[in-house]
Amino acid sequence: MPGVRRARREHRTAREGGRARNPRLAHPAHRRERDLARAGRGDSTVLSSLADRIRGIVTTQKSVADAAISRIPHENGSRIPNPGESRIPNPGCRDLSALGGTRSGDCFVVERRWERGVRHGRETIGAMAERLAHAAPYAPLFTANALARPPFVFFDLGCGSFADDGSFMVRQFLVTASREERPLLETVAEILNGAGALVTFNGKSFDAPLLETRYLFHRLEWTGGHVPHVDVLHAARRFWNLGDCSLSSLEKHVVGARRVADVDGFEVPARYFQFVRTGNVEPLVAVLEHNRLDLLTLAALTSRLFHLARTGSAEARTAREALALGQVFARAGMDVQAREAFERAIALSAAPAGAFDATKIDALRALAIAWRRVRRFDEAARCWRELLDIRGCPEIVAREANEALAIHHEHRVRDLAAAKTFALRGLEAAAYPAPTTWTRAVHHRLARLDRKILRVEGLKFEV
Known part of the structure; x- marks a missing residue:
């Protein structure tokens, strides 16, 4: 019973506290015998804790296993490299000439330029530049690729902006080694410090939060939080309401451009891993071209959105564009422009009178509320009646x-x-x-x- 019921430890065993004493070693004779044995073999580096003992065992076993693995021949006759050894034959001398870039400090940068006369879809580069010049004089557009698993390192980051002559300039920063991520982040911080706004596609949910974590990891200040951020994905869902709001789908249906022999987005991480393992840069050529076209499409979508907001509903091509523009005007307190946009959406509806059209229903309801807000009750009642006449309302x-x-x-x-x-x-x-x-x-x-x-x-x- 003394081992089960102890003073100030009721109903607990003698070994339960994590510091149980060995009854045999507790005897003075056994302690003296243990000390004499240690002194006899001259053991002055006795492990002082259980963690040190486990660490010593694991380190010894790991060294033996690594030595055994390094002697196993590979499929092509070469041996498998050690964990600390690079798989690339000569990692310091990679041939990156196929990418068409240059070294700028510690960053590998690929630059491309589209002249103002080049057409991307329905618009020219010069027309996009003129439209964005009135809204955001210098708003860089960003797209990024990161590893889909920890540590989520960015390996490719693209920045696009319009020059004074109306051309579109793209700079892509490629991380060819892990030590190059910090210089890349420092370069991006310099770009953001001089930017009037930041434009991304799904950047508020992916790019910006992940970039912030990488800045914190490298003990750098994240300046993107102080810059106005325009995420085109949210506006695209409201203005175009496509079933697939991916950038490639918007490029096809809104911009009017089509890609030929383009790489799928889900293949990008695998291609980068292939480059890391083999040093072969060819898989990244299509990846960089894919990201350049993403930036160009992002510029076209941003230009279209700012053009609609600046010129009004008269430039709307579809009822959905006019409806979304009216909602933007209504939130901004621009009641006259909002009512004009809602009326434009109703006029652009392709559905005949009484037929179901979700966009027309939303536009009629918004217009009725807008008329009621300015106490034009007869016009509001007319919209409500027209709503009730629609089948399937x-x-x-x-x-x-x-x-x-x-x-x-x-x-x-x-x-x-x-x-x-x-x-x-x-x-x-x-x-x-x-x-x-x-x-x-x-x-x-x-x-x-x-x-x-x-x-x-x-x-x-x-x-």
Whole structure:
């Protein structure tokens, strides 16, 4: 029992605390015997902790295993290199001439230029430069590739910008060795310090957070957080609403450009790993060309977005563009431009009268709210009625339209019968369980309308 129930350690065993004593070694005779044995063999470097003992065992076994592995022949007759040995025959003398770049300090930089007369899709480089010059005088566009597994090192980062002569300049920084990542980050910081804005594609979710972690890893200051950041992906989803909002899909449907023999994005990390293992730079040629076209397409999309925001809805090509532009104007408090954009979206709708069109439904609802905001209730009622005439109008939108028309006819037109009709239609249109507060409000309105109708009929009878 003393081993199970101890003083100040009730119901705990003698060995449970992690510092259990060996009863045999606790005896003074055994301690003296152990000390004499150590002194006899001259062991002055006795391991002082269990961690040191384990480390010594693991190091010895690892050295033996590495020596055995290094003697195993490879498939082509050569031996497998040691873990600390490079797989590249001569890693210090890689031939990067196929990439067409040069060394700039500790960075390998590839530069390409497109003259202003070159066409990319529907627009020329010069037209893109003129449109962006009014919105953002110097807004570099960034695209990056990083390893998809720890340590998530950036191995390729591209920066594009328009020159004063209207040409488009792309600089790509390639990390050929891990020691080159810090100079790359320092160069990017210098670019961001002189930038008026930062333009990326999905950069707010991927590029910027990952870049920030790499800056923290290298004990560098991340300056990208102080620069206005435009993520074109979010705007693309709102303005074009494609099922596939990838950059290649937007390039095809919005920019009007097509790539030939392009490398798929999922192949990029594998090609870089092949370069790291073999030193063969050929797989990276297509990767750099792929990223250059990404930057060019990003410039075209950014130019289109800023052009729409600057010129207004008259330049919108589709109903979706006009609707998204109206929503941007509405959030900015530009009510007149917002109403014009919503009307433009309705006019650009290809659906005939009464046919279902999701974009047209959104535009009519937004226009009705915009008219109501400026107290143009008759125009708002016209939009609500047109919404109810569309076949397959969503239940929640139909419920909102019926409620708005019931309020309009009760308080403004003073047509109590029509107000009651719209209130009842709102209840009938609720195919799904409606909110309890909304249902209670409709019943309250119906009761009030019944009282008003009875009062009016009573007055008529007295007369």
